[in-house]
Amino acid sequence: MDDILIARSLFGTTMGFHIINATIGVGLPLMILAAELLYQKTNDTDYAVMAKRWTKAFAVTLGVGIPTGTIAGVQLSLLWPGFMEVVGRVMALPFQIEIYAFFIEALFMSIYVYAADRISPWMRIASLTLVAIGALASAVLITNVHAFQGTPRGFRVENGELVDIDPWAAFFNPSFAVTAGHVVVTAYMTGAFIIATVAAYKMLKSDFGSRVYKFHQKALMASLIIGGIFSILTAVNGHSAAQYLHEYQPEKLAGAEGLFETQKYAPLAIGGFTDRETESVKWGIEIPWALSFLAGNSFDTEVKGLNDFPEEHWPPLFIHTLFNAMVGVGMLLITLSLIAFVWNKILKKEKFPKFLMWLFVATGPLAMLGIEFGWVFACTGRQPWVIYHVLSTEDAATTASNLGILFILFAGVYVLLGVMEIIVLRYFFRKNTVLDDLNRAQQKEIPLYGSNS
Secondary structure (H helix, E strand, O other), X not given: OOHHHHHHHHHHHHHHHHHHHHHHXXXXXXXXXXXXXXXXXXXXXXXXHHHHHHHHHHHHHHHHHHHHXXXXXXXXXXXXXXXXXXXXXXXXXXXXXXXXXXXXXXXXXXXXXXXXXXXOHHHHHHHHHHHHHHHHHHHHHHHHHHHHHHOOOXXXXXXXXXXXXXXXXXXXXXXXXXXXXXXXXXXXXXXXXXXXXXXXXXXXXXXXXXXXXXXXXXXXXXXXXXHHHHHHHHHHHHHHHHHHHHHHOHHHHHHHXXXXXXXXXXXXXXXXXXXXXXXXXXXXXXXXXXXXHHHHOOOOOOEOOHHHOOHHHOOOOOHHHHHHHHHHHHHHHHHHHHHHHHHHHHOOOOOOOHHHHHHHHHHHHHXXXXXXXXXXXXXXXXXXXXXXOOEXXXXXXXXXXXXXXXXXXXXXXXXXXXXXXXHHHHHHHHHOOHHHHHHHHHOOOOOOOOOOO
């Protein structure tokens, strides 16, 4: 491996691990807030127990997400000095504002964790709302740097120098809204389906109709409904994302669909793989005219093909597979959510078939895989650019060599962190079972949150 590939692999591994905890860190606060609201509305202590237990899980993932996020920031400076030179002068605002977002998130999470039993209901809800806002703001602000990489604004390069710098124009770049929206709705979707995974698994391991079974059944239905809503919003946002790619990164859209020739009434290729030799998608299913409609809301929209661009500017052709995997996961999650809603709410059936329950167990990992596929697609599809048509990956990379040992060491750190995170979560939830918390919630003299923190 050459040094640039190692640098990309190292940073990609860091982000691939960090994004697991970062996504859960954005998605879980909304689920905790939903449980708290349901508790205040229904006075059903099951929802208070859900909020408490999900809060503990959130605290652990936050504890792992903070150091991995810090590592990512350090690696940006060490591995990509050319990129950070531009960001430092043009796009520093998101990093600066994100500090305040994290401060709000951490402050009000501490209030909720340590004082939930002693503050009024409206203060509990206000605290969780601010936690959710802080987490959302952190995700949006950091993601805005990625949006800037795809649609750079707020500066010009003249004789190798950055001139006419406008940080706010860079901040509100053309893809800011679409990219931020996509990150938020997918994080909320994933947070909900992570809960669904745990709830479905616990239902399979519990006796039907038991106290614990009913508790997890409530959690499952709440998470599937919320996850289903945000998976549909993800699909809607995906349509906007396709239009943004058509306008601002046409070669990325062409690579995602394996389209080589510019054409109107362009087909949408589902499945298969892109074959460079035949300039086609082999084994794929084509939906006539669909790509043109997605790109411009009209079947006669002209979509540019890869052959309109220099081959050295083509993204890797395997991004078609990544794109299909991401979309496929999203469609499956929508389908499962709709099936659950119809089965439980319309047909009024209490028990799901066992095979469907195992599919619900798979929703959390599938959602997280969809997140990973999406990020790899987004970043790899921008290649060979770090900043689109401004700064190449090669020019942005460090000139340091011997990065292989760092890659191995950091990979080992992430394995260790992942194992420790699982051990801590398993230890806590085995020591404090659902039944324990349900019993505590019934005894008013015992604080639910403070008794086992």
